Amino acid sequence: MADRNEILGAAQGAFNADPAASMAAVAEAAGISRATLHRHFDSREALLVELGTRSLDQWAGRLDEVDAEALAASGDAPAIRAALETLVLGYVDDADGFGFALTDHVILANADLEERTQVLADREAVLFAAAQRVGVLRPDLPPRWFGHAIYGLLVSGREAVRIGDVARRDVGRLVLSSLLTGIAQPQNQDSTP
């Protein structure tokens, strides 16, 4: 008998492999009947919303781990820089499990999840604004942009791994390095071959 956690884990795997996976496909992946699946989750939407909630729990956990609010108040530039790196690498790890949720239209359209997303984005924005004040992040970008840039590069990383263009072990470094320093060769280096 699969318990709720096992079903959610199997569903997560099924949606990562095929974001359009049906309830029948999820039941098969979990090794249970459709009737059993429906006893746990009324609908595909209910299942997706619970997975979306868990992905937000994980995001909140990452912000708790670095103690985002205390760190923002500290004004400690090296600590803020290190925490941003820790956060982004943590998000890349989480996206390996919850990647489909980044772009799932049911999850993105859910009002409760969107509200909670905004609360977490606000927590992050406080840290980003502090990072700007102490010279860790560029002062010319809007503080609300940083979270979107991170989000987009998580989608990049997940897609690059899915297509097979990038190895899973390399994706954290690629995302972090592209995010922080960009993909252009710095112009102050003489790089013409």
Add this chain to the structure above:
Amino acid sequence: MADRNEILGAAQGAFNADPAASMAAVAEAAGISRATLHRHFDSREALLVELGTRSLDQWAGRLDEVDAEALAASGDAPAIRAALETLVLGYVDDADGFGFALTDHVILANADLEERTQVLADREAVLFAAAQRVGVLRPDLPPRWFGHAIYGLLVSGREAVRIGDVARRDVGRLVLSSLLTGIAQPQNQDSTP
């Protein structure tokens, strides 16, 4: 009587507003009956695949406009740098119309569209590799990564505009600047306030 082009335009608007829009919602947006819509498109999938095809036509058109292959062969660093900026700003403009297609699961799962996406990604990768050789793009990143990074930041830009965090007129500059130089304050500048 709406023609096929008008219906596709209305459908694009409907899917951008709500990626889960039903055929009934698309028909309503186009000001036609569901029966008329179904005469043009057998299924929601057929409609999405045609919109996906058009978004790839636009992508191909951008690569043609900068003459990507000739440019890659030229080894002309300033021209390659300028073309990369033109391409990215063009993609941001296109994503304003076709943004939903970036993450639509029906479009992403379609084998024909995926095959054509790979052909276009290959054309781009030739330009990126040339840009690395002439010192425009970082030599330490895999050439196949650049396209993914651009893709992700297009998703960032679209989401930031959708949420209302960034004005439409600013998004091209934000995407391009974050892509090329990153979001971190360069460490060789004294930026501590």
